[in-house]
Amino acid sequence: MLTQVPMPAHRPSPNGNLTPEVAMDMDSRAVTPTVVDSVKMSDNRLRRGDTRTPIIVYGPGQETIVSTFADVLGKPFQLADSFQGIVAKEQELVLGISAESARISVAGRDQNAMVVIHSHNVGLGMPPDMFLSSQCDYEFLYTDTLLCRQDLARFISFTLGQVNHHETLMTKPRTFFISTTFPDVRAALPNIEVLTVGCDAVELRVDLLKEPLGDGTFAQIPSLSYVGEQVMLLRQRTELPIIYTTRCTRENGRFPMDNPELFYEYLYRAIQWGVEYIDVEVWLPEEIRQKLFEKRGNSHIMSAFHDFTGNFKWPSSYAQSIFLESCKYAHIVKMIAIINDHNENFELEYFRTKIRTEYPSAPPFSGLNMGETGQISRTFNKVFTPITHPLLPIIAAPGQMSAAEINAALASLGQLPKTSIYGIITSSSRIQVPHAPFYEKCFNELGLPHHFAVVERQTKGPLSIEAWCNQRSFGGAYLNPPVSFTSLMHHSNFFTKLENGTGPVLTEAVHMIGMVDTIVVQSSPTSSPGSAPSSTPSSPHRRSESFSPTPNNTYGFSTSASLLFDNASWRGILRTLTRDLAPSAYFGRTAVVLASHADDAASAMYALKALRVGKVYTVGFKTPPALARSFEVEPFNSLESLQKARTMGDDGGPFVLVSALGPEKSSLVGMLVRLFGGARGSSSQIRKVFLDLADGPRKGDPATIAEQCGFAAYGVAETTAFTTAETVRLLVGQNVPYSFVRLTSGKGMF
Numbered sequence: 205m206l207t208q209v210p211m212p213a214h215r216p217s218p219n220g221n222l223t224p225e226v227a228m229d230m231d232s233r234a235v236t237p238t239v240v241d242s243v244k245m246s247d248n249r250l251r252r253g254d255t256r257t258p259i260i261v262y263g264p265g266q267e268t269i270v271s272t273f274a275d276v277l278g279k280p281f282q283l284a285d286s287f288q289g290i291v292a293k294e295q296e297l298v299l300g301i302s303a304e305s306a307r308i309s310v311a312g313r314d315q316n317a318m319v320v321i322h323s324h325n326v327g328l329g330m331p332p333d334m335f336l337s338s339q340c341d342y343e344f345l346y347t348d349t350l351l352c353r354q355d356l357a358r359f360i361s362f363t364l365g366q367v368n369h370h371e372t373l374m375t376k377p378r379t380f381f382i383s384t385t386f387p388d389v390r391a392a393l394p395n396i397e398v399l400t401v402g403c404d405a406v407e408l409r410v411d412l413l414k415e416p417l418g419d420g421t422f423a424q425i426p427s428l429s430y431v432g433e434q435v436m437l438l439r440q441r442t443e444l445p446i447i448y449t450t451r452c453t454r455e456n457g458r459f460p461m462d463n464p465e466l467f468y469e470y471l472y473r474a475i476q477w478g479v480e481y482i483d484v485e486v487w488l489p490e491e492i493r494q495k496l497f498e499k500r501g502n503s504h505i506m507s508a509f510h511d512f513t514g515n516f517k518w519p520s521s522y523a524q525s526i527f528l529e530s531c532k533y534a535h536i537v538k539m540i541a542i543i544n545d546h547n548e549n550f551e552l553e554y555f556r557t558k559i560r561t562e563y564p565s566a567p568p569f570s571g572l573n574m575g576e577t578g579q580i581s582r583t584f585n586k587v588f589t590p591i592t593h594p595l596l597p598i599i600a601a602p603g604q605m606s607a608a609e610i611n612a613a614l615a616s617l618g619q620l621p622k623t624s625i626y627g628i629i630t631s632s633s634r635i636q637v638p639h640a641p642f643y644e645k646c647f648n649e650l651g652l653p654h655h656f657a658v659v660e661r662q663t664k665g666p667l668s669i670e671a672w673c674n675q676r677s678f679g680g681a682y683l684n685p686p687v688s689f690t691s692l693m694h695h696s697n698f699f700t701k702l703e704n705g706t707g708p709v710l711t712e713a714v715h716m717i718g719m720v721d722t723i724v725v726q727s728s729p730t731s732s733p734g735s736a737p738s739s740t741p742s743s744p745h746r747r748s749e750s751f752s753p754t755p756n757n758t759y760g761f762s763t764s765a766s767l768l769f770d771n772a773s774w775r776g777i778l779r780t781l782t783r784d785l786a787p788s789a790y791f792g793r794t795a796v797v798l799a800s801h802a803d804d805a806a807s808a809m810y811a812l813k814a815l816r817v818g819k820v821y822t823v824g825f826k827t828p829p830a831l832a833r834s835f836e837v838e839p840f841n842s843l844e845s846l847q848k849a850r851t852m853g854d855d856g857g858p859f860v861l862v863s864a865l866g867p868e869k870s871s872l873v874g875m876l877v878r879l880f881g882g883a884r885g886s887s888s889q890i891r892k893v894f895l896d897l898a899d900g901p902r903k904g905d906p907a908t909i910a911e912q913c914g915f916a917a918y919g920v921a922e923t924t925a926f927t928t929a930e931t932v933r934l935l936v937g938q939n940v941p942y943s944f945v946r947l948t949s950g951k952g953m954f
């Protein structure tokens with residue numbers, strides 16, 4: 205047996221609940237609610253990341269890719285002849301160097317001053333220049349399609365360390381990934397939205413890819429050219445992190461084991477392609493595992509061990525030694541075995557608990573048993589459970605289940621009680637997108653037992669918001685339109701009495717924005733991803749009841765249970781603003797926000813704060829005090845101040861303009877867009893951003909004006925879809941792709 209080894213530091217999974225209580229700073233509240241940090245709980249934590257100068261190596265005739273990189277990073281660009289003489293002061297620029305020039309000087313570059321990305325248009329032929337592939341830090345493969353910009357935004361945000369999926373995912377009570385088994389990912393792409401509902405990542409089984417050789421046969425192992433293209437195609441079509449796996453022949457894969465260096469070559473290239481998770485088998489020689497760990501960039505390493513002998517025993521010292529060996533170079537430890545007896549599932553659970561207690565700082569553990577006998581363990585496991593889907597050609601391993609099957613099993617084990625989830629609307633919001641079919645489709649696809657209904661709220665009485673929440677079967681709600689925290693609490697006996705008088709828990713977002721759009725039933729604080737099964741993904745223990753069209757308060761919501769008030773809208777705005785841009789594009793920049801009321805503007809303001817915008821000019825409203833204190837805000841109160849803002853701050857005035865004015869004000873918005881626009885073709889190369897949150901028919905579309913003035917324009921459809929995806933994640937703990945939301949709400953994909 206091996207001795208204990210030093211492990212990379214891993215934080216315990218907070219389940220979104222670790223942040224200490226912060227005193228509430230709002231007046232006239234009878235309760236002092238707990239506030240949790242919603243930026244930490246959000247999709248991707250934003251960081252400043254790598255501050256070295258990005259150098260883009262481009263192929264013949266491909267200069268435009270340098271400007272696309274610059275656009276995505278919100279920086280100007282220049283072309284250079286060589287790596288010599290590039291210094292830190294050029295950090296604010298993106299530099300392009302032709303592949304021809306790069307070849308001469310790349311080896312001697314100053315690695316502390318620059319990060320070099322080899323870009324290659326696959327349309328020019330594969331493979332790219334192999335020498336450059338090996339010498340550059342990262343490699344971006346692209347096609348001439350529109351999808352390239354989103355793919356690029358994601359690639360660059362990740363490789364420069366501005367987002368961190370892993371930390372966020374590890375706070376989720378459960379995570380799933382789909383093991384794609386297609387010989388060519390192109391076969392998966394038409395269904396990718398449906399295939400990935402409920403998934404937190406997509407596994408590319410590189411060893412199962414079949415590269416046609418043109419003579420009717422297939423390569424024994426797919427070439428790096430083929431694999432690179434497959435990674436590119438998959439990433440262009442899914443926003444989910446990719447898990448890149450070269451499963452060996454002994455562990456149910458097709459990668460030959462006679463040359464471990466081959467694994468290094470394929471896995472290191474995946475790091476260069478900016479793949480989020482790299483599956484590294486623990487049998488590989490230690491120097492290879494160590495080298496990959498050291499050269500991992502921002503990728504995370506998932507150590508993998510499979511035992512197909514049928515002799516593996518979870519209580520053995522061998523099992524523990526494998527775990528400890530895996531921990532050395534991993535962010536997640538995965539151990540999977542074939543078992544012979546049902547009781548071995550309980551041995552695995554004991555193992556899970558034991559290692560969690562004995563090695564509390566070890567990486568999260570994903571442990572499963574294969575075959576039908578082991579299926580129950582797939583419902584117990586909480587960290588990156590591999591799943592299949594009926595649309596896949598084959599299952600990746602014996603006993604694999606779909607997300608719907610796992611949820612159905614959890615429901616029948618009493619681990620996922622049926623709840624009633626509501627869309628609480630007003631009569632005027634009823635005319636907007638009907639959400640009931642969408643939620644029903646989601647629940648159906650995910651095999652969730654919940655009931656969903658859209659209900660109309662009244663200010664008081666039996667149909668008020670609190671009446672819908674005060675039911676034993678209550679499983680959460682979204683509020684459309686959002687409601688202010690103050691009015692929710694006003695005279696509400698129910699909300700104030702929650703949690704034995706402390707009231708609902710607020711996310712920091714609600715604390716700052718003041719508006720609630722999602723009410724989440726909090727899971728029991730004892731459940732954590734690394735531990736044995738203990739509670740439901742998002743519901744405390746409650747008796748399930750049948751749904752009734754009016755609230756049934758005979759058995760009210762337990763006052764000892766807790767409700768979390770959250771705001772999903774700001775996340776929808778943030779995700780819209782970073783769809784085609786790296787977060788750093790906004791750091792320190794100036795913004796303008798237009799609204800006729802603070803309540804309409806607050807989510808956008810909070811999103812801009814999360815993006816670390818330097819200053820916000822406001823038009824038409826007074827910033828809520830909590831937000832105004834946290835970053836620089838200046839109201840426009842005269843035409844002069846508008847004129848001043850046009851020329852101050854970023855090159856050519858504010859970088860981002862968000863309008864939360866109604867559609868009836870579209871002419872005014874158009875006018876302001878014109879006033880602040882004009883970047884393309886002007887002295888600045890930086891493309892600005894315009895987001896219009898107005899919904900409904902209008903005269904003249906400010907987005908068209910914005911595009912004419914050189915802005916990248918986004919509308920409410922994008923924000924609503926992103927917000928809906930966030931809402932589903934908050935309410936049922938499951939990830940639904942943006943593209944699935946767009947597809948099922950009858951809109952085109954992008």
Ligand SMILES: O=C1C[C@@](O)(C(=O)O)C[C@@H](O)[C@@H]1O
Binds near residue numbers: 407409483510591
């Ligand atoms: O490691 C795993 C787990 C797995 O083997 C399973 O048992 O579901 C499926 C594989 O694709 C994946 O790489």
